[in-house]
Each structure stands twice: as C-alpha cells, then as structure tokens.
Amino acid sequence: MHRNLSDYSLGVFADSALPHLAQVRLLNSPSRCAGRVEVIHNQQWGTVCDDGWNITNAGVVCKQLGCGTALSAPGWARFGQGSGPIWLDEVDCTGTEASLSECRAKPWGDHNCHHREDASVVCSGNPHPSLLTQLRLVNSSSRCAGRVEVFHNKKWGTVCNDSWDLQDAGVVCRQLDCGTALSTPAGVHFGRGSDHIWLGNVNCTGTEAALSQCRARPWGDNNCTHEEDAGVVCSDSGNSEKTSLRLVNGPSRCAGRVEVLHNQQWGTVCDDDWNLQDANVVCRQLGCGTALSAPGAAHFGRGSDPIWLDDVHCIGTEAALSDCRARPWGNYNCHHGEDAGVVCSAQHLGPLRLVNGPNRCAGRVEVLHSQLWGTVCDDSWDLAEARVVCRQLGCGTALSAPGGARFGRGTDPIWLDNLHCTGTEAALSYCRARPWGIHNCNHGEDASVVKETE
16 A cells, blocks of 8 residues: 655655655664665555665665665565565665665666565664664683574574684674674584574674674574584684583582583593692682682582593692693593582572573572572662672673663572672672561562673
C-alpha cells in the first residue's frame, strides 16, 4: 500500500530539501547511523539488494545521512528483512555521489533478489554501545583467548567457523583490546558451546570496529553444529600453552583440581612432589593471589581425562606451570586418586558472579555458599555495595546498583540481606549483613550491578 510522506515524519531523513535526491533511512538498529538501508520511491519505502553492495556504496549512504564514514557494508539482511518493495539492485557508486539515488543501478524495482539479501550499513557516526560490546572469549584462563561468543536477543551464543580466518579473528582481538590475532584454532579447541549458534559465514574486511559489523548470514541462520565453534588466540593472551590452566570442582575459580590443556584436551596433574611452591605458580598464573595449600589425593575429586603432568618441580618464579620442570607430557606413574589441587588466597574473598547480563561486569549478583549459588536482596543495596562487587571482579567502577530483579529473578537461595559496605572492602563477604540465608525478601528483590561504560 502506498503511503503519504507525512506518515514517515519520525523516520531518519536526508536531503529533505532536495526532492530530486531520494530520501534514505537506516532501520532496525539502536543507532541512527547503522541498520538496514531503505529508500523511498513512489511514496513507498523499500530495500536495497546486496548484489554488488560494498563499502563505497555504504560510504555514500553514511555521507548522505551525515553519519561520517562507512565502517562496514553488511549484506544478508544483517539488520533484519524488510517487507516492502526491493527498489534498488546492483548499486555501483563511485563514492563522490551526494545521494544513493545518484549511483548507477538497475532501474527502480528491477531486481532478482529476495529480502534475505537486504543491504545494510554501519557508519562511524553516532555509535551505540550495543553495536560494539556484545562479545567475549570463553573456556580459557585468559580473557584474550577462547571460544568466540556474541550476545543477541538477550542470550549468548557461538560463531560458526565456516570461512573463519585471521582477518575475522583480528576484529575480535581489536574489539576486546587484546592486540592482534595469533591463531584461529580448528575444531573445538576451546570446547563446544551449548547455546545458540548466532553467526555463520562471517567475512570481515579487517577494518571493522566490532564483529557485529562484519558481513555474515542473518542472526541465527547457519548450517553448523557446535563441533564447528570458532575460537581465537590474541597476542595479549600470552603464550597459548601458558594460558591453558584451570582449577575445577572447587568452590571458586581460585580453588580446585588442577587441570592443564594439551593437545586440545584438558587433563590433570599428579600430586607426586606437589607442594606450595608449585601451587604458588598456579595461583599467580590465574591471578588468584598466593597459595594457601596444595592438597593432593584428589581432594577436589578425581579427573576423568588424561594425566598430563607428573613430578612437577617449580622453583616458584615461573610465569606458568608449563614453565616448571616435569616429566614429558603424558608420561606418569599415577592414577586419578593422586590428582593435585590448589587453594589460593583469592578464593577466601568469597566466590561471586554477575549473571543474566550482557557481559561479565553487569547482571544479577550471586554468591556461593554451602556449595550453592544464591542471590542478594536489594534491601539497603546501593552504589557502595556495587563498588565492592566491581572491585572484587576486576570490573572497574560501578555505574548503578539496580534492585527489583533488573536482570531477572534467581531461583536458588537468597543468601545475603541488609548488606552494609563502606565501599572500601576487598570482597562482598567482608561487608556487614544478616547471617547467611536469613532474609525477609523474595526473588523480585534480587540485587544487580552495572559497570561504568569505558
């Protein structure tokens, strides 16, 4: 149905004083300078086909809208499929045009496309944080190495490794401020994801500010399995072997059974000669302070994978456990009843996490007690408490301390109520509060934290 131009008075218009230049708008994005490209013709808005769509064409759109320069020119309906006519196809701009309608193209409405090919633009002007930040690397001891995950529709999901290369990985590393890309490990080097596979056939030019600006299939459209989850190792992650360390089956990430990654498989360490000196190297490598104890005899349960290291002998100054003297990888005379463990000083700060938020520094506050994660009541909850949470998690400054289950209701125990922090404490567990589990709240009062945007 044709509509009068006045029906679109709230749209993003350009060149409104120049009727001979077709108006253009960008839709379905939180930023006015990014989205699906639409042009108006015969008093009706329609889309542009991505055949031949490139950064030069996108640059004309950005200039026409006063949105700076083009960062990327995604196709494949990156910002959703339109529902009106497809007005332009095989657009070919020189880059000097004042309007997209001045570029060479097929006649208006003449195309061989469908809306799955709708063209989009991401411009440098008027950025929106959600276009740049929803990204993380997981299942590695370094924040700069791991399985690539992106946040979409309020859920984290993986990226398929079809066409995944160092150019794509370079965008990830730059977005996370992790230096340059060293490798894109094949297979499930960093484990299989369990949630949605959000992106497939990612194809970055390498100049994008965020992975979400690269050309790819529409969100959720892929023919992959989690066996094909993409991974990245960035230059700031350190030696990849040095970062492949974790503590499992303990009360926090700083206490548990020692496991190392070798040949793309996690395995344990034998407790022969295992001592505080060895444990100290583990704690320092993981950023967990100093070692309080070095329990052996599978104190944190028996592992089920290979036993990778035996007769480990650290002098205590090594940067990583893999730098210590030991038998060759996989050469041992142990069984899993001798798996080594570590308890680091940082674990006594009280296990803490933020969940159901867009990143690890925003979400519902949860603490671990009696081997169960539970929530914190928002009674008396304010920025002083939120500052302690952000400091404890290494998340910088707290922006706000929302209550009222801003990031959803928890389902486990409510562990803490009436918290009173001065704001200088090293951990939330150091603040005054009612005894663990004593409260007069419900999960509609779960406390949350949001970190200040950098």
